Amino acid sequence: MSELNKVPVAAELLAQGKSFDVLFWVGCAGSFDERVKSVTRSFVKILNHLNISYAVLGTEESCTGDPAKRAGNEFLFQMQAMSNIQVLNGYGVKRIVTTCPHCFNTLKNEYPSLGGNYELVHHSTFLQELIDTGKLKMKESGSFKGQKITYHDSCYLGRANGIYEAPRKVLEVLDADLVEMKRCKTKGLCCGAGGGQMFKEPEKGAKDINVERTEEAISTGATVIAAACPFCMTMLTDGVKNKEKESTIKVYDLAELIAQNEGL
Amino acid sequence: MHIVPQLIFAVLLAVAGYFIFRSISRIRFNILLGKSYEPSSSIPARWVNMTLTALGQRKMFKKPLPAILHLFVYLGFLIVNAEMLEIALDGLLGTHRLFAAPLGSFYTFIINVFEFFAVAVIIACALFLVRRNIVHLKRFTGKEMTKWPTLDANLILIMEIVLMIAFLTMNANDQLLQGQNEHYKATGSFAFSSLLMPLFSGLSASSLLILERSAWWIHIIGVMFFANYVFYNSKHLHIFFAFLNTYYARLIPQGEIDNMASVTKEVQLMLGITPTDNTPTDPAAPMRFGAKDVQDLTWKNLMDAYSCTECGRCTEQCPANITGKLLSPRKIMMDTRDRLEEVGNNIRQHGADHQDNKSLFDYISDEEILACTTCNACVEACPVQISPVEIIVQMRRYRVMEESKAPGSWNAMFSNIENNQAPWKFSPADRFNWADKL
Structure with missing residues (x-):
């Protein structure tokens, strides 16, 4: 099991003269948020379990600048972006996988014109590829078999980048009962965290967006709400608490569901 | 006779x-009072998009x-x-x-x-x-x-x-x-x-x-x-502008927000990187970050405003609007157009330097632009590919970069990113601690 617990760091690999295929960009939420750290660990366990050649930047990683950019601080965003690009290019990174759609979107779409050109893969697509190539197989008696699961589309994965099917394909492996919310895919309702909202109180209104979305998820009768974004994870978890349903409804990330299903 | x-x-x-x-x-x-805008996609791709979206009414069929x-x-x-x-x-x-x-x-x-x-x-x-x-x-x-x-x-x-x-x-x-x-x-x-x-x-x-x-x-x-x-x-101008607007639409992932070229050079110089754009900047040219008024937006943003037929499909999908916030993407477009008509009339009547001591902020409030989650539901819903989000982000840029006027919690987030490389107040040295508990 010791191999499963090791996380290769780019600087150390370089010192040992080793290379890696894909860089796992952990993201700030994945590094610091108690709940989301579990997603990071689950994804790393899957990578280790399947002997994927990867590395993380460790303490060399830094915020992509996404929240600053969307809040209007372009200066801070570009400072972050260019420093990150120097680090990434320094390691000769070609391919990046990330568990955060916001990091994914920024690295994929907004870094190229600043000199950072990488092939970006969100972990939902990464997991789907592992399923398609047969590396990740469906368990006959997985822990989610027959459970009602509803998937919440992340805006920065779905509308922002057109990724709707990969996360759903990943969930199919669980042999669960997948139910859709009325507002899904291109019409998916935001969790309320994007565009810098995660870092401020919502403007005044009749209701919080995450509560509106959680109510919709609960109305499907699902016992698991599947997320593919750390911000959605936080917002929906708070929403479930607000509705006092935390004992019956769980919010899990795709990586956690797969890791649990694989017994990792 | x-x-x-x-x-x-x-x-x-x-x-x-x-x-x-x-x-x-x-x-x-x-x-044409708007700033320059260059659609990045190829001409054939734009024709295809216009044919499907305007002529073929692709998005209407939602x-x-x-x-x-x-x-x-x-x-x-x-x-x-x-x-x-x-x-x-x-x-x-x-x-x-x-x-x-x-x-x-x-x-x-x-x-x-x-x-x-x-x-x-x-x-x-x-x-x-x-x-x-x-x-x-x-x-x-x-x-x-x-x-x-x-x-x-x-x-x-x-x-x-x-x-x-x-x-x-x-x-x-x-x-x-x-x-x-x-x-x-x-x-x-x-x-x-x-x-x-x-x-x-x-x-x-x-x-x-x-x-x-x-x-x-x-x-x-x-x-x-x-x-x-x-x-x-x-x-009803949409019968005409639907075609132009879809022809000039941005055919890039909806999540991408443009990088401000005016900022890139400054940041490169600060970080000791040779600037990629070597054209000398005219120090006399007035420069403004973001949008205070309609002339600070691109002509495409302004064309968006004329293309809007006020069908409300954007506002209907907006999470902020659905939950009772002040923001309505349709209002952003209608206000932009009303202000543009006003500015255009002023310029034609009183000359290009005329100031009426008003701005787009007299039409669109901070409360509205601060409510946006940039989820792009409005952009996705719009049958003629209008983007209210671009205008919102431009107005946020003006508030933040020109006036340092952001909500306190955003200022805290900015300083956390600057000092701790994360939007929260954690020590960068602890960034890899998650691996300890594997």
């Missing part, structure tokens, strides 16, 4: 044309029933207007149904097709009126839907119905006059207007002639008036 109607017609046509030209010039002038009704109005507009060619030539030359003789039975067929669409337009517009005024569909309400936008929508629908009724009335009376008046040559039977013939069949030949001529003039003057109305300042 025969020449008099022809002269009146020619004068009307010229006057209508002149005022439309003036309106188009005004709108063009206003749009709501199938309104899409079909709208399609009839749209096709009706295109097809019935083909008849305008004959009407215009008849009007100028003093002829009557100029194409009837050369086209023969094909003419009868074409007019029947026109009549089918005329009836379809009447039905669809009537249903649209019901939807707005009796059913009170939610997306047609909202605080930006004040008196004028509401009236504008109803006037357009009523005018379309009147035009089509005039067209059918003209045809009905024409058929009755055939055989009674030598001027009216046989055209064959028209399927829809012939149903109206019993209404007029008891009338004398002279009454029929007056009715037919009145309907003809109402139809043609109505069309000229409608065209002027649309271009003067109506939401």
Whole structure:
């Protein structure tokens, strides 16, 4: 099991003269948020379990600048972006996988014109590829078999980048009962965290967006709400608490569901 | 005396044309007040997008029933207007149904097709009126839907119905006059207007002639008036701008927000990187980060504002609006257009340097722009690919970068990123601690 617990760091690999295929960009939420750290660990366990050649930047990683950019601080965003690009290019990174759609979107779409050109893969697509190539197989008696699961589309994965099917394909492996919310895919309702909202109180209104979305998820009768974004994870978890349903409804990330299903 | 109607017609046509030209010039002038914008996609890709989205109404079909009704109005507009060619030539030359003789039975067929669409337009517009005024569909309400936008929508629908009724009335009376008046040559039977013939069949030949001529003039003057109305300042401009706007649309992932080139050079110099853009910056040129007013937006943002037909599909999908916040993406577009009209008029009347001590912020409040989650639901919903999000982000940039005016918690987030490389106040040294508990 010791191999499963090791996380290769780019600087150390370089010192040992080793290379890696894909860089796992952990993201700030994945590094610091108690709940989301579990997603990071689950994804790393899957990578280790399947002997994927990867590395993380460790303490060399830094915020992509996404929240600053969307809040209007372009200066801070570009400072972050260019420093990150120097680090990434320094390691000769070609391919990046990330568990955060916001990091994914920024690295994929907004870094190229600043000199950072990488092939970006969100972990939902990464997991789907592992399923398609047969590396990740469906368990006959997985822990989610027959459970009602509803998937919440992340805006920065779905509308922002057109990724709707990969996360759903990943969930199919669980042999669960997948139910859709009325507002899904291109019409998916935001969790309320994007565009810098995660870092401020919502403007005044009749209701919080995450509560509106959680109510919709609960109305499907699902016992698991599947997320593919750390911000959605936080917002929906708070929403479930607000509705006092935390004992019956769980919010899990795709990586956690797969890791649990694989017994990792 | 025969020449008099022809002269009146020619004068009307010229006057209508002149005022439309003036309106188009005004709108063009206003749009070009915006900053430069370069659509990054290839020309073939843009043609494909325009064909699918504007001509093919791809996004309209997210709501199938309104899409079909709208399609009839749209096709009706295109097809019935083909008849305008004959009407215009008849009007100028003093002829009557100029194409009837050369086209023969094909003419009868074409007019029947026109009549089918005329009836379809009447039905669809009537249903649209019901939807707005009796059913009170939610997306047609909202605080930006004040008196004028509401009236504008109803006037357009009523005018379309009147035009089509005039067209059918003209045809009905024409058929009755055939055989009674030598001027009216046989055209064959028209399927829809012939149903109206019993209404007029008891009338004398002279009454029929007056009715037919009145309907003809109402139809043609109505069309000229409608065209002027649309271009003067109506939401209905979308019939024209849908094509331009989709042609110039950004065909990149919706999540991408442009990187400000003016910032890139400064940041590169600060980080000791050789700037990629070596064109010297003109120190005299006034530079402003973000958008305080409409001239700070791109001309594409301004064209977006003119393309909006206020259907409210954006606002209907907006998570902030759904949960009772002040933000309505439709209002962002309507305000941008109203402010642009105001700024354009000021410049034309008082010169380019005129200041009215107002800005876009007098129309759009901070509370509105701060409520946006940049989720792109509005952009996705818009049938003509308008982006309210771009305007919101530009206004946020102005507040943050020019005025350092952001909510306190955002300022805290900025300083955390600057000092701790994360939006939260954690030590960067702890960033890899998650691996300890594997």
